[in-house]
Amino acid sequence: MRAEQALADGEARFRALVTASSDVVFRMSADFRELRQLDGRMFLHELPVPSRNWFDQFVFPGDRQRVLATIQDAIDRKCVFESEHRIFLADGTVGWTHARSVPMLDADGEIAEWIGMASDITPRKRAEQEFADQRRMYEAILTNTPDLAYVWNLEHRFIYANEGLLRMWGRTWDEAIGRNCLELGYEPWHAALHDREIEQVIATRQPVRGEVPFNGAFGRRYYDYLLVPVIGASGEVEAVAGTTRDVTERKQLEGSLLDADRRKDEFLATLAHELRNPLAPIRNAVQLLKAGSPSGDTLRAAREIIDRQINHMVRLVDDLMDVSRITVGQVNLRNERVSLRRVLDDALEAAQPAIEAGNHRLQIDIPGAALQLEGDATRLSQVFQNLLDNAAKYTPSGGTITLHARQVGDQIQVSVRDTGIGIASEMHPRVFELFTRVHPDDRIKTSGLGIGLALARKLIELHLGKIEVRSDGPGKGSEFIVTLPSLIAAPAAVTAADVPGSRAKPENTQRVLVVDDNCDAAESLGMLLELENCRVSVAYDGVRALELLDSFKPDIALLDIGMPGMDGYELARRIRATQFGRSLVLVALTGWGQADDKKRAADAGFDEHLTKPVDPDMLSRVIHLRRSVAA
DSSP: OHHHHHHHHHHHHHHHHHHHSSSEEEEEETTSOOEEEEEOOSSSOOOOSSBSOHHHHHBOGGGHHHHHHHHHHHHHHTOOEEEEEEEEOTTSSEEEEEEEEEEEEOTTSOEEEEEEEEEEOHHHHHHHHHHHHHHHHHHHHHHHSSSEEEEEOTTSOEEEEOHHHHHHHTOOHHHHTTOOTGGGTOOHHHHHHHHHHHHHHHHHOOOEEEEEEEEETTEEEEEEEEEEEEEOTTSSEEEEEEEEEEOHHHHHHHHHHHHHHHHHHHHHHHHHHHHHHHHHHHHHHHHHHHSSSOOHHHHHHHHHHHHHHHHHHHHHHHHHHHHHHHHTTOOOOOOEEEEHHHHHHHHHHHHHHHHHHTTOEEEEEOOSSOOEEEEOHHHHHHHHHHHHHHHHHTSOTTOEEEEEEEEETTEEEEEEEEOSSOOOGGGGGGTTSTTOOSSTTOTTTTOSOSOHHHHHHHHHHHTTOEEEEEOOSTTSOEEEEEEEEOBOOOOOOOOGGGSTTOOOOOOOOOEEEEEOSOHHHHHHHHHHHHHTTOEEEEESSHHHHHHHHHHHOOSEEEEESSOSSSOHHHHHHHHHTSTGGGGOEEEEEESOOSHHHHHHHHHHTOSEEEESSOOHHHHHHHTTOOOOOOO
C-alpha cells in the first residue's frame, strides 16, 4: 500500500510540475509515428491523442524533411532525439520549439517508446533573427562605407576590422585579427600614439579625435579618426571602437587654398608697392609744376616723368585686365598675316629703355628671310616685350640678352636668353602660374605683379603655340622659348600708314561736349581736346549736359559712365531720344573695359568705348569721327 501511495504521490507531483511548466511533455511510439500522450499544451493547439497526424499538424513544412532525418537517425542509433525547428503555435502563427526525446528500451534492448519535452523558443529565435538581420545590415554598411571601421579589445588588439581597413592594410581577416598596431606595420610613433589614446578612452570614457599620415596599400595618405568607448551590460568599458576617413584630398585642397591665400596676400602687397612706385615720381613732378616759375627744362622733365609713370600704371592695370579677360575667355584676337620681324621690332622698341637702363648688351639673331605667322601683332609684341623686360630686370648690370629666332619645320621658334640670376629647377613648373614671383625675396630689383609670364603663356596658347623655360639654376641665366605655327612667307604690301610722315593730322573743327562728375578729369580732358583745336564745353552732370545739347550743339559727346544720379547709360539714351542727338557721336568713358561693359555701352547708343585713362592717340582718332546723318 505504501508503495502504491508513493507511486501515486510521485505521479501527482509530476503532473503538477508539468501543469506548472511552460514546456510540453509528450510520449511517442517506438517508430515516432504516433503521439500517445500530450501534457501541458500552453503553446500548442489542441490535438486528440493518440494521433498519427501530429507531424503534419505541428511541424512547419519547410522543416519536415530535416526533422524526419533527425528522428530516423535517433531511432537507428537508439540515442536521444534533439531538434530545433519551426512549428504551428496555438494562435495559428509559426513559432519555434526545442524538442528533446529519450528512448525507453524494453528487456530486449529495443525501443518501447519515447518520452520527451518541447520548449517554446520563439522569443529567443526572433531575437536571434533580429540580431542577425541587424548584423547583416551593419556588415553591409561597414563593408560598403568608404570609412575604415575597427574595434580594439582592452589589450589593444584588433577584434574587428571592416573590408576597407583590411584592404588599406593589405591583409586578410586571419592575418589581422588578434594583432596590435605595431604588429600590423604601424610606425612606432603611430602605434604608441594609439596605445595612449586607447588608454585615455578607457579611463575617461570620452571620445578622442585625431589626424595622422599612414603608409598603407594605397601609398602615403592622410586619415582623420574618431575613437569611442564600447560600454558593456555591466557598465564597464569592454572595448574601444573607431572609424577612420581618408582626408588626403581635403588636406591637399587645404594646402592649395593656404598657398593661394599666401600668394594672394603677396600679390596685394606687391600691387600696393607697384602702384606706389609710379605715384611717388608723379607727386614729385606735380610739386615741381606747382613751384613758382619753373624753367623750361623743369617743365619738360616733369611732363616726361608724369607721362612715363602713367604709362607704367596703365600697363599694370592692363595686365590685370588682360589676365581676367583671358581667364574667362573674353579676349578676341585680331589675327592677320604678320611679319615676325615687325612683332619683334615693336617689342624691342618698347623694351629698349629697360635694356639701356641695365647697360646690357643686346644680341639679335633673326634670319634674313621674312618669317610670317598668323596672329594678333599687338598681343604677340606684348609677349616678347614682357620676356625682354624680364631678361633686363633679372640680369645684373652689364649682362647679355640674346633674341634669337629661327624656322623649325612648320614652326617658328623665338628665344630670349639672358646671363641673369637664373631660376631654380623647382620653380620651373610654377613660373607661368598667376601671381608667382620667381624671386620673391628680391622685391626691389624684381618689381612686378607676378602676372607677366602667366599672361604670356595664355596669349601664346591662344595663338596655338607654347612657351617653356630653361635654366641651369641660380646664377646661370635663363632662356624662354616661344614656339608658334608659321606661314609661308609672302611679300608685304606697303601702305601709306607704313610710310614715315604719312599720318598727317587732319584739320579739326569739332565741337566736343565733355561730361564727367570728376571736375579735374573733365577739365583736364577738355584742355587736351583744346590742344587738338577742338571747341570744348564741360558739364559735371547729366542734367547740365542735356541743357548744353541745344545751346552748344556738339559734334561729339564724351560721357563718363559712373556718374551719380543720371549715369552715362541713361544720359546716352536721353540724348539719342532727341532730334539732334540722333546724329551725335557718343563716346563712353569708363574704368570698366570688359566685353559685357562694351556691349552694354553699345546697347545704350554709344558709338565708341574708351577705357580710362584714355590713350591720347586713341582720343585723337575718335574726335575725328563724324556720325553719318540718318537718311
